[in-house]
Amino acid sequence: MGFVKEFKEFAVKGNVMDLAVGVIIGGAFGKIIDSVVKDLVMPIVSSIIGQPDFSKLYIVLKGDVPKGLDLEKARGIQDSAIFAYGNFLTVALNFFLLALVVFLLVKGINSLKRKEEAKAPAAPPAPTKEEVLLTEIRDLLKNK
Numbered sequence: 444m445g446f447v448k449e450f451k452e453f454a455v456k457g458n459v460m461d462l463a464v465g466v467i468i469g470g471a472f473g474k475i476i477d478s479v480v481k482d483l484v485m486p487i488v489s490s491i492i493g494q495p496d497f498s499k500l501y502i503v504l505k506g507d508v509p510k511g512l513d514l515e516k517a518r519g520i521q522d523s524a525i526f527a528y529g530n531f532l533t534v535a536l537n538f539f540l541l542a543l544v545v546f547l548l549v550k551g552i553n554s555l556k557r558k559e560e561a562k563a564p565a566a567p568p569a570p571t572k573e574e575v576l577l578t579e580i581r582d583l584l585k586n587k
């Protein structure tokens with residue numbers, strides 16, 4: 444019974460629950476960023492460079508693959524080696540945007556924390572041992 448009780452205490456601690464909520468929200472947030480990349484950013488980028496679908500960007504390193512074939516079909520051809528950089532570009536852009544959004548969120552939260560810290564009056568620092576000793580000496584000299 445000790446193991447079950449210990450696990451229950453661990454599972455209901457605030458940090459574990461916060462982590463679970465963060466993972467769930469992070470998964471949903473990742474889908475939103477993925478949609479932003481695929482539906483908003485990539486069409487703009489592809490209109491600039493003229494390639495509507497980055498997943499079709501690949502280089503045939505080995506084998507006979509007809510030009511313009513979809514990546515999945517090209518991978519299905521036996522004895523071929525495909526360098527699929529288009530999908531990597533999409534995933535890298537997705538990661539960059541996700542990292543940028545998380546950075547901006549953390550930066551915003553930190554600025555809010557700084558504003559709250561600035562509003563709270565700072566307690567005066569406790570006197571050092573030397574200051575206490577000098578104060579006692581001053582008081583003793585005053586009383587003589």
